[in-house]
Amino acid sequence: MKLRQLSFIAALLTAAAIAGSGGNPGPTAAPPLDAAVPEVIDLDGLGPVEFGDTEQELARRGVLEPEAPCGPGLAGLDRVSPIFADERLVLLWASPPMRTPEGVTVGTPVSRVRAAYPDATGLSAPAGTYRFDGLLARDGDRAYLFLHDGRTVRKTIAGYAEHARRLFDEGYSPC
Known part of the structure; x- marks a missing residue:
C-alpha cells in the first residue's frame, strides 16, 4: 500500500x-478517487475529473498527485494517466479495468470496437515503426482513441479529439 x-x-x-x-x-x-468513481471513462472524463479542468483545480481538490512516476497522476487511480496541455486536462490514458460506457477496454477485439463505434476512423501507424494502428471514435470535439494490433485493443485513450489525433500523429507514450 x-x-x-x-x-x-x-x-x-x-x-x-x-x-x-x-x-x-x-x-x-x-475518500480516495477510486472509491467514488466507477470504472467507466467517458467523453466528459472520469467521475469528478473532467476534460478541461486545470492542473491547479485538480490539485486544490486533492485529486492530482504532482509527484507520480510519469508526471502528474490522479490520487488513488494508478490505472489512469492524465495528459495536460496548457495546464488543462486534455486526455486520459486508461488501463484495465477502466472501460468505455460501451465496455471497450484493453483486450477488446477490434471487431467489437468497430461494432460499438461504427463511424470510427481507422488510423495507420507509420510503416517501419513499432507503433500501433488506431481507431478514432469522435463525438463532437471529444473522442476515444483505441490503439490496436489488428486483433485487439492495446491502449485506450479518451479526451479532446484534436489532442487524441495529435497524440497519434506525433507518437505516444503515457510517460
Missing part, C-alpha cells in the same frame, strides 16, 4: 475512534 493510502486509513480509524467517544473529529480527508 502507498503511504498516502496508509495515512488515509489511519485518519479514518482515528476519526472513527473520536466519533465513538463523542468528540469532534474535525475535518477528514476526502
Whole structure:
C-alpha cells in the first residue's frame, strides 16, 4: 500500500475512534478517487475529473498527485494517466479495468470496437515503426482513441479529439 493510502486509513480509524467517544473529529480527508468513481471513462472524463479542468483545480481538490512516476497522476487511480496541455486536462490514458460506457477496454477485439463505434476512423501507424494502428471514435470535439494490433485493443485513450489525433500523429507514450 502507498503511504498516502496508509495515512488515509489511519485518519479514518482515528476519526472513527473520536466519533465513538463523542468528540469532534474535525475535518477528514476526502475518500480516495477510486472509491467514488466507477470504472467507466467517458467523453466528459472520469467521475469528478473532467476534460478541461486545470492542473491547479485538480490539485486544490486533492485529486492530482504532482509527484507520480510519469508526471502528474490522479490520487488513488494508478490505472489512469492524465495528459495536460496548457495546464488543462486534455486526455486520459486508461488501463484495465477502466472501460468505455460501451465496455471497450484493453483486450477488446477490434471487431467489437468497430461494432460499438461504427463511424470510427481507422488510423495507420507509420510503416517501419513499432507503433500501433488506431481507431478514432469522435463525438463532437471529444473522442476515444483505441490503439490496436489488428486483433485487439492495446491502449485506450479518451479526451479532446484534436489532442487524441495529435497524440497519434506525433507518437505516444503515457510517460
